[in-house]
Amino acid sequence: MLKQGFLAITLGLLLWLFLDYQPVDKENTLTVGGPFEFTSQDLAKDGYIYTRMQVAEALVEVQPNGELAPKLATSWDVENEGKTWHFSIRDNVHFHDGQPLTPSAVVHSLEQAMRKPGVIQQAPISHLSTSGDRVTIELEKPFRPLLSTLAHFSTAILSPDSYDSEGNVVDIKGTGPYKVATLAPPHKLNVTRFEAYYDTVPSIRELHYLTGHRAESRALQAQSGQADLIYTLDPASLDMLQQSDTVDVVSESIPRTVIIKLDNEHRFLNDKGIRQALSMALDREGIASHIIRVPESEAYQLFPPALSHWHLENASQMTQNLEHAKALIQSQGWQMADDGIMTREGERFALNMVTYADRPELTVIATAIQAQLREVGVEIDITVDNSSAIPRRHHEGTLELALIARNFGMTADPLAILLEDTATHQGSDWGHMNWSSSVLTDLFEQMNTASDVEYQALAQNAANLLADEMPVIPLAFYTQQVAVNKRVNNFVFDPFENNYRVSEMYFAD
Template sequence: MKKNLILVITFGLFAWLFLGYQAVDKDNTLVIGGPFEFTSQDLSKDGYIYTRMQVAESLFEVQSNGNIESKLASSYEVSEDGLKWQFHVRNGVRFHDGDLLTAESVVLSLSHALQKPGVLNQIPLKKLYVEGDVTVIELAEPYRPLLAILSHFSTAILAPDSFDSEGQVVDIQGTGPYRASVIAPPHKLNVTRFDDYWGDKPSIEEVHYLTGHRAESRALQAQSGQADLIYTLDPASIDLLNSSENLTVHSLSIPRTVLLKLNNEHRFLNSEHTRQALSLALDRHGISEHIVRVENSEANQLFPPSLSDWHLVNAEGATRNLPKAQELLKSQGWELNQENLLQRNDEVFELTLVTYADRPELTVIATAIQAQLKELGVAIDVSVDNSSAIPAKHQDGTLELALIARNFGTISDPLAILLDDTKHHIGSDWGPMNWSSQELNRILNDMVLSQDDSYRELAQQASVILAKEMPLIPVVYYTQQVSVNNRVQNFQFDPFENNYRVSEMYFAQ
């Protein structure tokens, strides 16, 4: 009886959230639907939702073209040796609780961020302090991507009263054009226009965010008009939504790549020749045309063209080549057995591939990869789990293969991401696993210290190493599919997925 009651309550909540939800004042409330849950007010874990909903802001902001511009910092100076950075905070900025933004509040917020796991811990920090009315960051050595770090959601600046005595965020008070009014993890976040915002005032009064894992439910929300913006649509629903008269579907390129993450110390995967063979067995064109349904989205390298410094223009294509793949595996001692599976020393080449349903196309791509590698003689067992299972399996060493969609623009400069990936041989949660390269580390270190125009040349060298040794196998470049109700005007899209830019939108009269 108790179990049945729980099921009824769960279904009722699901129906309310994803099928029967209606804004209280729909005329001036914009409803956004997306696949990802949030669990807290902790910026190191869930800060992305608070910057996307324009509750919290950082010292700097990444623009759509990848340039970094000042946000809460009005200006900054850097010493000639690159070790002392001075940041002037913008005058007249108020937190949602009414307190003024000061250099002291910036230092306090960043100090709390330093106590959490996150990108800020990557910088070679020597000292963080206030000097007059200026925030000062002193470094032990030059660090080129510092501004990119300071534009990350985990470094957003919050009011002092947002934190408890242990530095935990218990009442998020940011500086954005919207303030949080209802925080109901893991599915619901409502924000209300902040009338004392320092910048241009939003037109839309209320914005509601609702999490919905099932792509079919999100598509129904879009089609019925229950949601104004729906992010991360299932490619299979695009044709249906395109036929709807009340909305428009936008297909937008973002610096995210669908890729295979491998345990590079696994006895089957510890050779670059084996990894190259698995890559050659993939039919990327078929995945691009029939699953993702985005023309020319095949990925022949990790970094998409939008990250031009890192993208190899003359890289070989992503054409499938089974004979060459078979030849490479044969050189590693693999032979087909009577069941047409590869076998070596009495072991069959079989692996478990983990993926997650938050991005609906991943499970379909995983099934396609399973079939394509079967043609090569590799047996793949697909396991669909929560996205959190992948970092967990990485850390406990049980991960063999994973299919993920990795955003190389989480920090606008991929250098900061790669530095985190390569900090330890074990790798990062979403980067390479159990792989390192002394040559790559040398190049990245040179890039950190570079103060001249050698950055692009070094980035290209780094990309060549990653393409050759293939500790991660690229599959397709990701395209964000967003449905926009026709009542929403001036729709804006952030390819770096840091900001929904709702404050720039308005409703048709």
């Protein structure tokens, strides 16, 4: 068996050497390593990789400080009580195929996005039109997070020739400072500098992305200098890299929360008292300090401090209380059996939890959760799968529990994401599952037309409701760990994970 594995690895290396290898000009190439695969050119599905690699751009962009700023739209104005938006489109911009950016091209791209799943589905768009250098978006009713929606990777603007007759992206041509040179899903994307970029042309000529599933292998790539930027380091690698003379480790809090997603209609989980009991059984402080290794990153609510409108400053902290957790479970008719597992009507309180190795700390956290929930009589079986298994099992109805890390800041304002979560009772791929609340829906409806002061008060009410009902269970606020080779100057970190911002970096002389 070992011999067969060795032969397979050897054959793979030979194929790479003779069929796929291309000489790399190391002096002019920056290499990025990360854990996530991409499988297509579909912006609705994998658009994140094309905006991070600065191939595709949207009308609006999220700045590192969370502010929304013009990008392909230079400005906008609103009339008709918030139902009509006019966007002035930047001139002298060209797609990577040489075609000019026009209002018609913008409308074509947005129309394709509207035909596919994504946050734009929640925008009540009734009509798109052009006039001169402007694009007009007409809404059926006011929609506060429209700008945030138009900053999302799924609404990036591509050349009309990027699409086939059915609206599928078959040859991705954006407007960014880099254009695709080699596209080899699911592991490799090489891009090269776009010399006709309308803004400052990047100093770094080539940018290569390579997917690496094993966190320890990515750390070794950083240590050896094979990669210049490595995202999503595992805690075990930090000490080694922090002692390196050639690498800096950058740690940044991001608006991403580690949560337990669950089927709220499962017969074991369909009461909020049970969900609160599971939450109360968790030692968040221990997980934050000893597994994630970021003390005080424990989360008792969904929204981190960076999302200030939504973050609850005085949230009640449901700290670990095993006896109270057991009592809550037993109040639902469960009794502790001789083997230490709760039973009810002949069934054991046993559930499956799915997680994925793309974020290396999740599998370790899952093991800790397994041990902690067993202390209150809940048996957890862990399955480690690809990240794509989470939405697939959600739609199949086979998901019981899932441990995930969810980005609440990819649209700057989480309202756009939450509207997608609550569009149906079934929920969304990475949000809650089989749960709805008419009170929450009404709060979101009010937020679309609220003033800034009213908006914050409504957001606090919504966050309190989610903290009480726990359709998902928050666990920890996420800290991104990045290894940065010392030859890279002006490293810029995007806490919203939309853009690697390599065009702003340069190599040391």
